Amino acid sequence: MSxxxxxxxxxxxxxxxxxxxxxxxxxxxVLAGLAVAGLVALAAYAMVRLDFSAARLLAxxxxxxxxxxxxxxxxxxxxxxxxxxxxxxxxxxxFIGTLAAACLAFPVAFLAARNVVPNPFAHFAVRRGLDVxxxxxxxxxxxxxxxxxxxxxxxxxxxxxxxxFGALGKLFSEAVETVDGKAGEGVSASGGAELHRIxxxxxxxxxxxxGSQVLYLFESNTRSATIIGIVGAGGIGQYLxxxxxxxxxxxxxxxxxxxxxxVAGIDAVSGRLxxxxxxxxxx
Amino acid sequence: MSPDRAAALAGAYDGAAAAxxxxxxxxxxxxVVLTALAARAAEVRxxxxxxxxxxxxxxxxxxxxxLTLGHLRGDLAExxxxxxxxxxxxxxxxxxxxxxxxxxxxxxxxxxxxxxANVTQGRTVRFxxxxxxxxxxxxxxxxxxxxxxxxxxxxxxxxxxxxxxxxTGALGKLFSEVVENIDMKPVESLTAAGAGRIEILRFAVxxxxxxxxxxxxxxxxEINVRGAGVMGFVGAGGIGQELxxxxRNFYYADVSAxxxxxxxxxxxxxxxxxxxxxxxxGGLR
Numbered sequence: 001m002s003x004x005x006x007x008x009x010x011x012x013x014x015x016x017x018x019x020x021x022x023x024x025x026x027x028x029x030v031l032a033g034l035a036v037a038g039l040v041a042l043a044a045y046a047m048v049r050l051d052f053s054a055a056r057l058l059a060x061x062x063x064x065x066x067x068x069x070x071x072x073x074x075x076x077x078x079x080x081x082x083x084x085x086x087x088x089x090x091x092x093x094x095f096i097g098t099l100a101a102a103c104l105a106f107p108v109a110f111l112a113a114r115n116v117v118p119n120p121f122a123h124f125a126v127r128r129g130l131d132v133x134x135x136x137x138x139x140x141x142x143x144x145x146x147x148x149x150x151x152x153x154x155x156x157x158x159x160x161x162x163x164x165f166g167a168l169g170k171l172f173s174e175a176v177e178t179v180d181g182k183a184g185e186g187v188s189a190s191g192g193a194e195l196h197r198i199x200x201x202x203x204x205x206x207x208x209x210x211g212s213q214v215l216y217l218f219e220s221n222t223r224s225a226t227i228i229g230i231v232g233a234g235g236i237g238q239y240l241x242x243x244x245x246x247x248x249x250x251x252x253x254x255x256x257x258x259x260x261x262x263v264a265g266i267d268a269v270s271g272r273l274x275x276x277x278x279x280x281x282x283x
Numbered sequence: 284m285s286p287d288r289a290a291a292l293a294g295a296y297d298g299a300a301a302a303x304x305x306x307x308x309x310x311x312x313x314x315v316v317l318t319a320l321a322a323r324a325a326e327v328r329x330x331x332x333x334x335x336x337x338x339x340x341x342x343x344x345x346x347x348x349x350l351t352l353g354h355l356r357g358d359l360a361e362x363x364x365x366x367x368x369x370x371x372x373x374x375x376x377x378x379x380x381x382x383x384x385x386x387x388x389x390x391x392x393x394x395x396x397x398x399x400a401n402v403t404q405g406r407t408v409r410f411x412x413x414x415x416x417x418x419x420x421x422x423x424x425x426x427x428x429x430x431x432x433x434x435x436x437x438x439x440x441x442x443x444x445x446x447x448x449x450x451t452g453a454l455g456k457l458f459s460e461v462v463e464n465i466d467m468k469p470v471e472s473l474t475a476a477g478a479g480r481i482e483i484l485r486f487a488v489x490x491x492x493x494x495x496x497x498x499x500x501x502x503x504x505e506i507n508v509r510g511a512g513v514m515g516f517v518g519a520g521g522i523g524q525e526l527x528x529x530x531r532n533f534y535y536a537d538v539s540a541x542x543x544x545x546x547x548x549x550x551x552x553x554x555x556x557x558x559x560x561x562x563x564x565g566g567l568r
Contacts, residue, residue, distance in 0.1 A: 005452075015375070032436075039385065042381065043381070043382055043385050044376075046378040046379075046382040046443075047382065049375065050375065050379060050382065050438075050439040050440055050443060050520065051380060051438055051439065052440050052441055052443075053440075056435055056436065056440065057435070057440075059435075060431070060434045060435030060436070061434075062432075063433075063434040063435075064434045067430065067434060069509055073562070077307045088324045089324050089325060090327075091321065091324065092320070092321040092322070092323070092324025092325035093324075093325045093331075094478075095317060095318070095321035095325075096318070096321045096322055096325045096327055099321075101509075125472075130552055131553070132546060132550075134511070135545070135546040135549040135550050135553070136542070136545075136546060137509050137510075137512055137513045138515060139513045140512075140513065140526065140530075140542070143527070143530045143531075144339075144342065144530075145339075147338065147342055147530075148332075148335050148336070148338045148342065149331055149332060149335055152326055152332075153324070153325040153326050154325060154326050154328055154331070154332075156325070157325045157327060158332070194563055222350060223421065223423055226423060226426075227324060227423045227425050230425060230516065230517065231516065234325070234326070240426060240429070241429060244426075244429045244430055244433065245429075247433070252465055256422060256426070259421065259422070259423075260417075260418065260421050263421050264417075264421075283547075
């Protein structure tokens, strides 16, 4: 059964009665147009300011085409074992860095959570501290730690631990703040102390969420750990930089393939673990 | 409850608790083994860290500027002696992040519909687009920058291109997940009314996804500001080069001056985009 079609007279009557529904949304259109125009104008200014030139772009694209031909077929150049060792180092850096960051961030997150430390000054200070740590890029942390423990993967692990400490601290404290307060109230009502409330009222509820966040960051850290070698902090990035500089493009392609496969593998494993961790709770 | 039944229930409870505990111990053992392996691979030397931790605090103390309350103005002026150059480079960094994010968002927008399972043109197209996005996402932007520097020459354009490709990969995936989660009824009704693909995307899909797209774009901009800050490490423009030179050559006060500038910028951008995103997503609910 089709709905009745309104006659032209009925439409005219409706139009007269509800003019605002029939008027084209001019204001919204103008606003949207202005926003797009602003974005494009800023982009054009950025292109001028950053020396974009079609000639350079075309020449570079041509050279990139040549490079991609030179990358085929990927080969290890007899250094397969060295590369594998570097890859293991990369994974080690990511793992140790993430673990250390999680261990550091766990207690700090409770200090930064409003429902654990009610004092606004305390959690404000902790939060801004975490923001400062987080706003420094992992490569800069690596440069700083190289000054302390020398070149090598240990500096990389420390760098990842530092930059993730800030990220995990923030994520953890948000998880702690969104937890259902009733369990904690129950513990307090039955005579539990503050620490009991945290241990039995909050920790069991947030642990799966925290675990899945740690796994997620481990995935992202395997990516970061591949580049940390650019500044000399160990891992596969060191070889990648060297080989790109001397244009050994076949080996570069081999290394990139290795990274792609490893990252895909880690993603698959950690994705399954994450689903197992939060699957029961979230769905 | 009969004593037998109570005993059976208690036994079952003990069994379940023991199983949980066994699993926890097993997980812990796996974690310890993995940690030992990783520590070996990453050459972790705690005693070296303990011995040299003093160096870390000393380094922090060294890069702090010699500010005195008496000549605060003069000391600040000396600390930020290079501010015109640094501010210009900071502006360049922000523009790189902006342009890279915008190009990446446009790329991700164009590709996400082909990668989404519900509105894709075909299995082959979807497979190819997804692998392409995965490639762009997995190869870190700084690796793209390393290769592009050789192809295009030094300069901020390279940084923008590297950020754009990486952002296309990252945003394309997030966008396609948003598209996969839409309500399909408008799409079905437009299909029934005989609309073409472009019309369906414009009038059935886009209104549902646009605010999420913008929110993800802003989030990416935040990430890209950090990324653009270190592009200079490989000669791809921005403030990174100055920072690298300052750290490598032990210009201590310069290190802290540039670092503080970068940190303040990143934190300001974080705060700004967070506000914008909350307003954007909050207005809809």
